[in-house]
Amino acid sequence: MKEKRKIGRGVCVVGAGMSRFGMFPDKDSKDLFIEAYNEMISSVDKGVNPDDIDALYLGNFSNDYFVHQAHWAPIIADAIGHTPKPATRTECACASSALAFKEGVFAIASGFYDVVLVGGMEEMSKCSTEEVTAGLASAAFPSELVAGLTFPGIFGVIASAYFSQYGCTKEDLFNITIKSHSNAVLNHKAQIPFTIRDIMNQKIERAMKKGTPVPHWKDEKEFLRDPKANPMVAYPMSLYDCCPISDGASCMLLVSEQMARQFTDNPLHVVGIGQGSGAGLQGSGPLTSLEATKQAASEAYKMSGFKPADIQFCEVHDCFSIAELIDMEDMGFFKPGEGYKAVDEGLTRRDGSMPINTSGGLKCKGHPVGATGIAQIYEVWEQLRGEAGERQIPNNDLRIGAVQNLGGTGGTSSVTILERR
Amino acid sequence: MKEKRKIGRGVCVVGAGMSRFGMFPDKDSKDLFIEAYNEMISSVDKGVNPDDIDALYLGNFSNDYFVHQAHWAPIIADAIGHTPKPATRTECACASSALAFKEGVFAIASGFYDVVLVGGMEEMSKCSTEEVTAGLASAAFPSELVAGLTFPGIFGVIASAYFSQYGCTKEDLFNITIKSHSNAVLNHKAQIPFTIRDIMNQKIERAMKKGTPVPHWKDEKEFLRDPKANPMVAYPMSLYDCCPISDGASCMLLVSEQMARQFTDNPLHVVGIGQGSGAGLQGSGPLTSLEATKQAASEAYKMSGFKPADIQFCEVHDCFSIAELIDMEDMGFFKPGEGYKAVDEGLTRRDGSMPINTSGGLKCKGHPVGATGIAQIYEVWEQLRGEAGERQIPNNDLRIGAVQNLGGTGGTSSVTILERR
Numbered sequence: 001m002k003e004k005r006k007i008g009r010g011v012c013v014v015g016a017g018m019s020r021f022g023m024f025p026d027k028d029s030k031d032l033f034i035e036a037y038n039e040m041i042s043s044v045d046k047g048v049n050p051d052d053i054d055a056l057y058l059g060n061f062s063n064d065y066f067v068h069q070a071h072w073a074p075i076i077a078d079a080i081g082h083t084p085k086p087a088t089r090t091e092c093a094c095a096s097s098a099l100a101f102k103e104g105v106f107a108i109a110s111g112f113y114d115v116v117l118v119g120g121m122e123e124m125s126k127c128s129t130e131e132v133t134a135g136l137a138s139a140a141f142p143s144e145l146v147a148g149l150t151f152p153g154i155f156g157v158i159a160s161a162y163f164s165q166y167g168c169t170k171e172d173l174f175n176i177t178i179k180s181h182s183n184a185v186l187n188h189k190a191q192i193p194f195t196i197r198d199i200m201n202q203k204i205e206r207a208m209k210k211g212t213p214v215p216h217w218k219d220e221k222e223f224l225r226d227p228k229a230n231p232m233v234a235y236p237m238s239l240y241d242c243c244p245i246s247d248g249a250s251c252m253l254l255v256s257e258q259m260a261r262q263f264t265d266n267p268l269h270v271v272g273i274g275q276g277s278g279a280g281l282q283g284s285g286p287l288t289s290l291e292a293t294k295q296a297a298s299e300a301y302k303m304s305g306f307k308p309a310d311i312q313f314c315e316v317h318d319c320f321s322i323a324e325l326i327d328m329e330d331m332g333f334f335k336p337g338e339g340y341k342a343v344d345e346g347l348t349r350r351d352g353s354m355p356i357n358t359s360g361g362l363k364c365k366g367h368p369v370g371a372t373g374i375a376q377i378y379e380v381w382e383q384l385r386g387e388a389g390e391r392q393i394p395n396n397d398l399r400i401g402a403v404q405n406l407g408g409t410g411g412t413s414s415v416t417i418l419e420r421r
Numbered sequence: 422m423k424e425k426r427k428i429g430r431g432v433c434v435v436g437a438g439m440s441r442f443g444m445f446p447d448k449d450s451k452d453l454f455i456e457a458y459n460e461m462i463s464s465v466d467k468g469v470n471p472d473d474i475d476a477l478y479l480g481n482f483s484n485d486y487f488v489h490q491a492h493w494a495p496i497i498a499d500a501i502g503h504t505p506k507p508a509t510r511t512e513c514a515c516a517s518s519a520l521a522f523k524e525g526v527f528a529i530a531s532g533f534y535d536v537v538l539v540g541g542m543e544e545m546s547k548c549s550t551e552e553v554t555a556g557l558a559s560a561a562f563p564s565e566l567v568a569g570l571t572f573p574g575i576f577g578v579i580a581s582a583y584f585s586q587y588g589c590t591k592e593d594l595f596n597i598t599i600k601s602h603s604n605a606v607l608n609h610k611a612q613i614p615f616t617i618r619d620i621m622n623q624k625i626e627r628a629m630k631k632g633t634p635v636p637h638w639k640d641e642k643e644f645l646r647d648p649k650a651n652p653m654v655a656y657p658m659s660l661y662d663c664c665p666i667s668d669g670a671s672c673m674l675l676v677s678e679q680m681a682r683q684f685t686d687n688p689l690h691v692v693g694i695g696q697g698s699g700a701g702l703q704g705s706g707p708l709t710s711l712e713a714t715k716q717a718a719s720e721a722y723k724m725s726g727f728k729p730a731d732i733q734f735c736e737v738h739d740c741f742s743i744a745e746l747i748d749m750e751d752m753g754f755f756k757p758g759e760g761y762k763a764v765d766e767g768l769t770r771r772d773g774s775m776p777i778n779t780s781g782g783l784k785c786k787g788h789p790v791g792a793t794g795i796a797q798i799y800e801v802w803e804q805l806r807g808e809a810g811e812r813q814i815p816n817n818d819l820r821i822g823a824v825q826n827l828g829g830t831g832g833t834s835s836v837t838i839l840e841r842r
Contacts, residue, residue, distance in 0.1 A: 109531035411495035
C-alpha cells in the first residue's frame with residue numbers, strides 16, 4: 001500500500017438531509033428520498049441550484065428483493081429532476097451508501113465532476129419479518145448461510161466469542177443499549193426515540209389500562225434482564241440488542257474544496273476515506289475483530305494523517321450491541337477486549353471522552369440499510385456544525401468526527417473522517 | 422456542464438480477460454470470474470503481482486434475484502485472494518460493469534489508488550426463462566412494468582416507432598442479425614458462434630437425421646422470414662432479433678498512465694468516459710432515441726476531444742437488433758433514421774467504414790448482463806492491440822474505439838472511448 005493515500009483535490013460536504021426513519025406503510029423509496037433531498041437543498045447555507053448537480057451516487061442494498069424493483073439510480077434521478085445526468089447505484093450490503101459517498105468523493109477528486117449528490121435509501125417494512133430476515137441474510141457470506149445462520153445468530157456467535165475471550169457479559173451490553181436509547185430520545189428523526197425508562201413506563205401504563213398484572217422493574221437493567229420484556233433472539237443477543245427493521249433515506253451534497261465557500265461558510269472537509277473487504281466468520285482472523293474495518297480505518301487514518309486519539313467522536317455500525325464494541329476496538333479507540341470497560345465507565349456517552357453513536361445508532365435511530373452510511377455521516381454533519389440540538393456533544397472545540405459503516409459480517413467496511421476547519 | 426470534462430491524471434488499461442459466454446450449469450459466478458481473472462493476469466505483457474491491486478469494482482445486475490445471494494463484491498474478492506482490500510459493487514442494470522470501469526477510472530484519476538481491477542459477472546441460466554424475464558423486467562422503469570411490458574415488448578414498441586417514423590422494415594433488421602452472426606462465428610468465446618447459414622444447415626441436417634420434412638430456404642433472409650424458424654417474440658421482434666440468456670464474467674486491469682509502461686508497451690488510454698440517465702419510454706424525448714445515450718456520448722466526446730467521425734469502430738448495446746440502430750444514431754455515427762440504411766449498405770460490417778459489434782454483439786456473443794459492459798470494452802482491447810485474430814478489423818491504423826453500454830430502456834447509458842498511442 002502507498003505510504004499515504006492522497007486525492008488530487010479536496011472535497012467538502014456543503015449540504016445534508018435525512019428522512020425520518022421508521023416503518024412507513026404509506027411512503028415508498030421515492031417519497032423518502034425526496035424528503036431527505038428537500039432538506040438537503042434547504043440546508044445549503046448560500047443555496048444550490050439543482051441544475052448544477054453533475055451526478056448522483058445512490059446506495060441501496062436490495063430493493064430488488066424488498067420491493068421487486070431494481071435499477072433504482074435512474075428512478076431516483078427522475079424523481080428529483082436530475083435526468084439525463086449520470087446516476088449510479090453502489091451496493092455492499094449495509095455499507096452501500098458509505099460507498100456512494102466514497103465514489104462521490106472520487107468523482108470530484110478526479111476532476112471530472114464538481115458537484116455531486118450522494119445518498120441512499122431502503123424500503124424494508126413492506127415485507128414480513130421473515131422475508132426481511134431472509135433478504136438480509138443474502139448479504140452474509142455463503143459459508144455463513146450454509147451453516148444455517150442469519151444475522152442475529154452471526155452476531156450471537158461473535159458475542160459469545162467476545163464474552164469468552166474477554167470476560168464481558170450481557171450486563172455490559174445493557175450499558176450500550178441504555179446509552180443508545182438515551183441519545184435517541186433527543187433525535188426527532190429516530191425510529192425509537194425513547195429511553196429504556198420511557199419504554200418501561202409505557203409497558204406499565206399499558207398494563208394498567210388493560211387491567212393485566214402491572215410489571216415492576218427496579219431499574220433499566222432489571223428490565224433488560226427480564227426475558228418477557230427483552231426476549232432472547234439468538235443467544236446471547238436479546239431483542240434490545242438488535243436494531244429494528246426500517247424505511248428511510250439520506251443524502252449529502254459534495255463539492256470540490258475550491259468551490260465550497262460558494263455554498264457555505266461552514267463546509268466540512270472530507271479528510272479521510274477508507275474501505276476494506278473480508279470473508280465474514282470464514283475469514284482467518286479472530287471472531288472478535290473484523291479485518292475489513294481495520295483495513296478501512298488504516299486507509300482513512302493514512303489519508304487524514306490522524307490517529308485514533310485525534311478522532312473526537314464517532315458513529316459506528318451497531319446493527320447489534322456487540323458490533324458497537326467490535327467496531328470501536330477495530331477503529332483503535334480502545335484496545336481489544338477493553339471496549340466494554342470503556343462503556344461501563346461512561347466514556348462513550350455524549351458527555352464522555354469518546355462519544356459513540358450520539359444519534360442513537362442503528363439500534364435506536366433505525367437501520368434502513370442502504371440509507372445508513374450517509375445517515376451516520378449526517379450525525380457528524382450536525383455535530384460538527386453545532387446543529388445537533390439537545391444531542392450536541394458538550395465540547396466547544398468539536399472539529400473531527402468519524403464514521404464506520406459495516407456491510408454483512410465485515411464483508412465490507414468503510415471509514416470516513418470529516419473535519420471542520 | 423463544464424466546457425470540457427477532465428480527469429486529474431490519465432488512466433490506462435493494461436490487462437483484460439473474459440470467460441466464455443454461454444449457459445453453464447456446472448459453473449457458478451466465482452468460477453466464471455476466476456476464468457476471466459486468470460486470463461487477465463496472463464494478458465499483462467510484463468506481468469502483474471496480484472498483491473499490487475489496490476481495489477476491485479464489480480458490476481452485477483441482480484445475482485440477488487438470479488441466485489439469491491447479494492453482496493458479491495467481497496465474495497469475488499475472497500475468491501481471488503484480494504481481501505482485505507476494498508471491493509465495491511456497482512449496479513445500473515445491463516450497464517453495471519461499464520460503471521465499474523468508470524468508477525475504477527475515477528479511483529485512479531483521483532490519485533487515491535494506482536492499480537484497480539474492474540469486472541462484472543452474471544449467473545442467469547439457473548433460473549427458468551420465465552424467472553429470467555421477470556428478473557430482467559425489474560430493471561425497466563416502473564411505468565413500463567405497469568403497462569405490462571417486459572423487455573422484448575419495450576424494444577418492440579421502439580422498433581414500431583422507428584419503422585413508422587423512418588420507413589425501416591423487419592427486412593432491414595435482418596441485415597443486422599446476419600452481420601452479428603458473421604462476426605460471432607469468428608469469436609470462440611461467443612455463446613452462438615454460428616452464421617445464420619450454419620444454423621440453417623444445422624436445422625436441415627437435424628431434419629434429415631430425424632427423417633422429418635427437410636426445410637428449404639433459398640437464403641438467410643428467407644430463413645429469417647419463416648415464422649417456424651424465427652418465431653415472433655413481441656412484434657416486431659422475432660427470436661433472431663433478441664440476445665440469449667447467458668452466464669459469464671469479464672475483467673480489466675486499470676493503472677495510472679504514469680505506471681502503464683511498467684506493465685506493457687502497448688497500453689490503451691482511457692480518453693473518454695460519459696454517462697447519462699433517463700426515464701425509459703416515459704421520458705420526454707421521441708421513442709426512437711435515448712437521451713441517456715446522447716448525454717453519455719456528449720460527456721465522453723467532450724473529455725476526449727473527439728467527434729463521432731473520429732471513432733473508428735464501436736461496440737454498441739444490441740440487446741435487440743433495433744437497439745443497435747438507436748445506439749449508433751445516438752452515438753452520432755449516423756443521422757436519425759439513417760442507421761438502417763448504413764447497415765443495408767454494409768458500412769457496419771467488419772470491412773465497412775464503421776464496423777459495429779465485431780465481437781458478435783450481445784445478440785451472438787451473449788449477454789450475462791453484469792459482465793457485458795467490460796466484455797464490450799474487451800473487444801476494443803483485442804481490436805486495438807491487433808489481437809482479434811480472424812475478427813481483426815482490416816485497418817492498419819486502428820487507434821480509436823468506443824463502447825456504448827445501455828441499462829434498461831435507457832435508464833442508464835455509458836460511453837467509453839479508448840485510444841492506442
